[in-house]
Amino acid sequence: MRLPITFFRRYPGESLLTLLALLLAGVAEGFGMTMLLPLLGIAIGGPADAIEASPGQKPALEQTIIRLFELIGLSPTIGLLLAVFVLCIMMKAALLLIANKRVGYMVSRVATDLRLDLIRALFTTRWEYYVHQPIGRFTNAFATEARRSADAYLYGIRIMAQALQAAVYTVVALMVARQETLTTLLAGFVILFALRHLVKKAKTAGNRQTQLLKSLLSQLTDTLQSIKPLKAMARENLADAVLQTRTRRLNKALRKQVFSEEALKALQEPLITLFLGFGLYAALVWWEMPMATVIVMIFMLIKILKALQKAQKEYQSMVIAESAYWSLWSKIEEARREKEHHTGSLTPVLEEGIRIENVSFGYGDRFVLKDLSMSFPMGSFSAIIGPSGAGKTTVVDLITGLLTPREGTIWIDDMPLTAADIKAWRRMIGYVPQETLLLHDTVMVNVTLGDPAFDEKDAQRALSEAGAWGFVAEMPAGIHTVVGERGARLSGGQRQRITIARALVHRPRLMILDEATSALDPASEAEICQTLRQLKGRLTILAISHQTALLEAADRAYRLHMGMAELLATPDEKKTLRYPQNHRQGGPASEKMR
Numbered sequence: 001m002r003l004p005i006t007f008f009r010r011y012p013g014e015s016l017l018t019l020l021a022l023l024l025a026g027v028a029e030g031f032g033m034t035m036l037l038p039l040l041g042i043a044i045g046g047p048a049d050a051i052e053a054s055p056g057q058k059p060a061l062e063q064t065i066i067r068l069f070e071l072i073g074l075s076p077t078i079g080l081l082l083a084v085f086v087l088c089i090m091m092k093a094a095l096l097l098i099a100n101k102r103v104g105y106m107v108s109r110v111a112t113d114l115r116l117d118l119i120r121a122l123f124t125t126r127w128e129y130y131v132h133q134p135i136g137r138f139t140n141a142f143a144t145e146a147r148r149s150a151d152a153y154l155y156g157i158r159i160m161a162q163a164l165q166a167a168v169y170t171v172v173a174l175m176v177a178r179q180e181t182l183t184t185l186l187a188g189f190v191i192l193f194a195l196r197h198l199v200k201k202a203k204t205a206g207n208r209q210t211q212l213l214k215s216l217l218s219q220l221t222d223t224l225q226s227i228k229p230l231k232a233m234a235r236e237n238l239a240d241a242v243l244q245t246r247t248r249r250l251n252k253a254l255r256k257q258v259f260s261e262e263a264l265k266a267l268q269e270p271l272i273t274l275f276l277g278f279g280l281y282a283a284l285v286w287w288e289m290p291m292a293t294v295i296v297m298i299f300m301l302i303k304i305l306k307a308l309q310k311a312q313k314e315y316q317s318m319v320i321a322e323s324a325y326w327s328l329w330s331k332i333e334e335a336r337r338e339k340e341h342h343t344g345s346l347t348p349v350l351e352e353g354i355r356i357e358n359v360s361f362g363y364g365d366r367f368v369l370k371d372l373s374m375s376f377p378m379g380s381f382s383a384i385i386g387p388s389g390a391g392k393t394t395v396v397d398l399i400t401g402l403l404t405p406r407e408g409t410i411w412i413d414d415m416p417l418t419a420a421d422i423k424a425w426r427r428m429i430g431y432v433p434q435e436t437l438l439l440h441d442t443v444m445v446n447v448t449l450g451d452p453a454f455d456e457k458d459a460q461r462a463l464s465e466a467g468a469w470g471f472v473a474e475m476p477a478g479i480h481t482v483v484g485e486r487g488a489r490l491s492g493g494q495r496q497r498i499t500i501a502r503a504l505v506h507r508p509r510l511m512i513l514d515e516a517t518s519a520l521d522p523a524s525e526a527e528i529c530q531t532l533r534q535l536k537g538r539l540t541i542l543a544i545s546h547q548t549a550l551l552e553a554a555d556r557a558y559r560l561h562m563g564m565a566e567l568l569a570t571p572d573e574k575k576t577l578r579y580p581q582n583h584r585q586g587g588p589a590s591e592k593m594r
């Protein structure tokens, strides 16, 4: 029952109100039920005055109710007792409606809160943590685990509702016949105990499902993202085999869950009937109880046993879904622990340029950059080249603050990056990655990312600067044309130019292109280079590239090698570069901005 307590702590007010409504509904029903005893007493044993003639033989509860009516000056007639009974049941229905409505809202709120917690935690994690996470792990947590967690909350509330009902019925039944009620309770707990292993089995099946769904969705997401080469090489059967095996295992876990659920349902009914049959025999033959009392008792005892049975059923459903909550919560907590820490608060300007001074950085034990020094004066167009794995993207990630140097300093003008408000700094950057990722939306939304601060004019200006306005204007709905899933209706070069427009729309001070022209044909690349040359001066451009055209367009170039940088400044020097054949050994270069 750790989960209901956890939810209760998280939503104390809501949970208390819901439980109160459920308790009142139970009390209303319980009180209504007590009317049945004098009602049946009259129906079976004659008029009320006949009851009064021998009060000593009546159960304590019946006598109390009769006295209660007398106290307010009313005679407990069949009509009056029936009216109170119906009123109580109507009140119970109204209270249940209120409680169930609250529970329904709470279930969707639980799922929403968990999803928002996950998104918030994930978006604020350190970059190094984030890049190592399988996407499927989080999409599964967001969709499946959040929903199963909300279901677990629902089952938890239902368990409490059933437990409350059982408690109310027990109190009423104890007032009618103590010994018989206690015997019934004992029988109820024996049934729960006898069937507990089916609950345990269901819990194991639920845990297994959580594990399998996690790995299956991670695998599926990875496979779907790389399906083209797999299909092209006729290797999809390899991924297919792994996915099929895991899906079958999931099916097996589901079958085990279904079996436990159905077995519990199937065994509860005959066990309850057996105990009730035995109880009825004892009441009529051994204890010789009056008929009215027996009828009311049987009614109450069935209610108690049914409530216990339902509570166990709901408990079984809760433990099946519970593991999803713990799995999701552990991801949220893990992501919160991996929060990005930036304490800087100064607003950067970028008027002189960016300097990397004696920076060292590594992943784990392995150093990628050693005592690296580079500078990018304001308004310059710099290219960074170097063999694969030399650390070019790492340099860019250090400049954007996604990574933090182990040693050395990154300066924005005369401000260390650590002192800068990192969000303010990143808002000054336009970033164009190698992989173009377009949203299944209009060109306009793809450029502005839905930011209301930008209008159509801003988007058009950015598209023109990126050399994309020509083809966008010719599209059926112009800037409002939907680009298709991941920009499927556009060529690779067109997609890339829209991504460049996205990076330009907020008028950045620093533009970073990470292999951004690699998908372009020479003509498109030349166009982009022309655009970049025009932008140069207004903003600082930093391009990682293996492309000769971009390199030639740049007015300075760094070659990264063995964790160090070499500045190749003159146009002649740049022309000799035909990466990767001609790369030379680099040496540390610490230099002033110029």
Ligand SMILES: Nc1ncnc2c1ncn2[C@@H]1O[C@H](COP(=O)(O)OP(=O)(O)OP(=O)(O)O)[C@@H](O)[C@H]1O
Pocket (backbone or CB within 6 Å): 128, 131, 363, 364, 368, 386, 387, 388, 389, 390, 391, 392, 393, 394, 395
């Ligand atoms: N998140 C990471 N965890 C561990 N190692 C990493 C990580 N990212 C990069 N590396 C390693 O750091 C080195 C530098 O990587 P980086 O991506 O900066 O190189 P690059 O010069 O941009 O390469 P490429 O031209 O192939 O894109 C590589 O050896 C790479 O394997």
